[in-house]
Structure formats: structure tokens, C-alpha cells
Amino acid sequence: MPRELVALGPRQPVLREYDEPPLGPTDIRIRTEFASPKHGTELVGYRDEPAAHRVYDRELGVMTDAPDGGANRFPRRLGNMALGVVTDSGPEARRFSPGDRVFGHFPIRETQTVDEGRVDPLPPGLSSEAAVCLDPAVMAFAMRDAGIRLGDRVAVFGLGAIGLFAVQLARLAGAQKVIGVDFIAHRREVALALGADAVLDPGDGDVGVAIRTMSEHEPGAWEAPVQPRRVMGGYAETASQSGQLGVDVAIEVSGSTRALHDAIRATRFGGTVCVLSYYGSEARGLHLGEEFHINRLTLLSARAESLPARDAPGWDLKRLTETALSWLVSGTLRADGVVFPIVPFEDAVEAYREIDEHPERSIKLGIRFA
Numbered sequence: 001m002p003r004e005l006v007a008l009g010p011r012q013p014v015l016r017e018y019d020e021p022p023l024g025p026t027d028i029r030i031r032t033e034f035a036s037p038k039h040g041t042e043l044v045g046y047r048d049e050p051a052a053h054r055v056y057d058r059e060l061g062v063m064t065d066a067p068d069g070g071a072n073r074f075p076r077r078l079g080n081m082a083l084g085v086v087t088d089s090g091p092e093a094r095r096f097s098p099g100d101r102v103f104g105h106f107p108i109r110e111t112q113t114v115d116e117g118r119v120d121p122l123p124p125g126l127s128s129e130a131a132v133c134l135d136p137a138v139m140a141f142a143m144r145d146a147g148i149r150l151g152d153r154v155a156v157f158g159l160g161a162i163g164l165f166a167v168q169l170a171r172l173a174g175a176q177k178v179i180g181v182d183f184i185a186h187r188r189e190v191a192l193a194l195g196a197d198a199v200l201d202p203g204d205g206d207v208g209v210a211i212r213t214m215s216e217h218e219p220g221a222w223e224a225p226v227q228p229r230r231v232m233g234g235y236a237e238t239a240s241q242s243g244q245l246g247v248d249v250a251i252e253v254s255g256s257t258r259a260l261h262d263a264i265r266a267t268r269f270g271g272t273v274c275v276l277s278y279y280g281s282e283a284r285g286l287h288l289g290e291e292f293h294i295n296r297l298t299l300l301s302a303r304a305e306s307l308p309a310r311d312a313p314g315w316d317l318k319r320l321t322e323t324a325l326s327w328l329v330s331g332t333l334r335a336d337g338v339v340f341p342i343v344p345f346e347d348a349v350e351a352y353r354e355i356d357e358h359p360e361r362s363i364k365l366g367i368r369f370a
Contacts (some may be wrong), residue, residue, distance in 0.1 A: 002017065005079060015044075023090040024106060031085050031111055032083075038136075050281050082132070084103075096119065096121070119139035136165055137325075138321050144302075152173075157262060158252065158313070163191075165333060166192055166253055170249075172332070179196065179197065180199040180248065182254070186285055186361055189264070208262050208291075344370070
């Protein structure tokens with residue numbers, strides 16, 4: 001019998017057998033060749049963090065407690081994207097035939113049985129690693145909302161898969177300088193290889209001040225801000241006529257609210273902090289009474305799947321996906337080094353446990369099937 005990777009309970013990954021369902025009229029069956037999980041949002045549910053107990057009420061537009069208290073969240077399938085070869089098809093399936101290579105959003109299991117409308121053909125020449133990176137590339141594409149302009153300075157906080165694509169997209173958007181921030185040395189190295197101008201380890205000190213200091217010593221950088229002076233009523237005037245140090249746009253994609261505070265601290269007066277992250281717990285280490293309150297920052301939530309898009313109808317999820325895919329195929333966006341490590345399916349349980357317990361050992365886990 002085929003097997004799949006599931007969590008029987010919080011942080012309890014196992015491989016278990018499953019029965020193949022019968023093929024529906026337009027179903028196809030796929031033998032999986034390669035798969036990958038989603039390290040951010042997926043791990044929130046895997047860990048059973050507080051956000052996993054909440055659901056979005058579409059009518060009210062707010063998060064509410066799950067009706068069942070979250071009692072039915074386990075067992076849960078694990079995984080985000082997969083690709084493979086079609087082995088069989090239903091009598092009315094027309095898009096694909098046995099032998100075709102396809103990919104889509106699927107769990108980590110040895111076979112996939114789905115309606116053919118949920119599957120896309122794997123573009124010729126697209127590597128397995130690049131194919132499973134379509135999802136993080138699309139998620140990073142939501143940073144369009146931040147409005148990066150030619151010559152801007154940009155910092156990306158969090159250099160997982162989405163952050164590494166955010167580094168590349170910032171450069172494509174016209175950023176003059178792109179700085180990557182992450183605790184993990186290997187991720188910083190990959191960011192440099194993919195086009196970051198500089199990388200910082202927030203464990204080395206105050207990363208907000210470090211970023212402002214970096215811009216202070218650049219040719220043509222803004223002058224240091226004027227000293228605050230007293231004005232009527234005892235309030236301090238903080239804006240400088242020459243502008244202030246720091247990045248124009250910070251992209252926060254680490255999922256850490258402490259990193260969100262650092263992003264706010266690193267952004268110039270009047271700049272933008274664009275949040276791509278999904279936070280699974282309360283906001284520890286975030287101090288909104290400091291730079292955010294004083295420096296008149298724009299704090300922007302950006303999410304590819306929250307529709308309609310800010311610039312609809314010109315842009316929608318379909319256009320984001322098609323653009324990201326075409327750039328992966330052409331090499332405009334690179335997946336080099338993003339999928340790491342790559343392990344055989346037999347080792348999937350331990351590898352999945354590692355991405356949770358030892359994030360420093362991975363960027364985006366890849367699982368290869370025999």
C-alpha cells in the first residue's frame with residue numbers, strides 16, 4: 001500500500017499507509033517524484049499554535065474561535081507542493097495522459113488522486129526544486145503592495161524560501177541596495193548568492209541601528225537627522241529636512257514579531273514596513289510605542305491570497321502565479337540553493353521533525369521519491 005506523511009498529533013509526524021481511492025470521471029492518478037512542505041504557515045498547524053485554533057469568518061471579516069475548538073485538526077496531512085508522473089486517468093479526463101509530468105499543491109505522499117483541473121503541466125526544463133518553489137515565489141510577489149521604487153534601499157527580514165525570493169524581487173523592482181537579515185549563516189550565504197548586497201545576523205547586536213549605520217557611510221546617503229528641538233507644548237520635532245537614515249522599505253517574512261520590531265527600527269522616517277509573515281502566537285518583542293509611533297511609518301499587510309488585490313482588476317492571483325512561474329522557467333527568479341536539504345521519502349519523518357526543532361539545518365525541505 002502507498003504511504004503518506006501525516007501528523008497524528010502536535011509535533012508527531014509518521015509515515016502511514018492509505019488506500020487508493022477509485023478514479024472519478026475526470027480524475028488522474030500521479031506517482032509522486034518530488035515534494036516539499038511549507039515551513040511557515042504549515043508549521044503553525046503542525047505545532048498546534050494558538051492561531052491554529054482560529055478561523056476566518058468571511059461574513060464578518062474577523063478571526064473567531066474554531067466552532068469545534070480545534071478538536072478535529074489531527075491527524076493532518078503534511079506538505080505543500082509536489083510533482084510527478086500521471087499513471088492513470090478517468091474515462092472523461094482529457095487534459096493529461098499517462099506519462100505526462102505534472103505539478104500542483106499536494107501533500108507529501110507516494111501518489112496523488114485528484115481532478116485533472118487541479119493540476120498543471122510541468123514546464124519543460126523546470127527543475128523539481130524550482131517547481132516546488134512556485135508557492136514561496138507567489139507568496140513573495142505580494143510585496144508588490146510595498147511599492148518599491150527605483151533606487152530604494154530595501155531590507156528583507158527572514159531568509160527562508162519566501163525571503164530569498166523577496167531579495168530577488170526587490171532587486172527586480174529597482175532597489176539600489178538589498179540587505180538580508182537572518183540568524184542562520186547558511187541562509188545568509190544563499191541570499192548573497194542570489195543577489196543581496198549585504199547580510200546581517202541579528203544576534204550580533206542592534207540590527208536596526210546597524211542598517212542605519214550602513215546607509216550613513218554610503219556615497220550620497222542622507223545626512224544624519226537633526227537633533228530634536230523643543231516646540232510649542234513641549235513636543236519634540238523629529239523630522240530632518242535632509243531625510244533620515246535607514247531603508248525605504250522593510251519586508252518582514254520571518255514570522256517573528258521581534259523581527260517585525262527590528263524591521264520597524266531599521267526603516268527611515270516615513271518609510272514602509274511590508275509584512276508577509278503569518279504570526280502563530282502573541283506579539284512578543286514588538287514595541288509600537290517606539291520608532292513606529294515616532295517615525296510616521298506605514299505598516300502594510302500583504303498577502304497574495306487575500307483577494308481582490310490592491311491593484312485589481314489589473315492584478316489577481318492568476319497573474320501573480322503565471323508571472324512567478326514564467327520567471328522561474330526563464331531563470332529571472334532563481335531557486336539555486338533554496339531547497340535544502342533534499343532527503344529520500346524514507347527519511348521524511350525525521351527530516352520534517354528537523355525543520356521544526358532545528359531550523360538552522362534547512363531552508364526549504366525537499367523530499368525525493370524513488
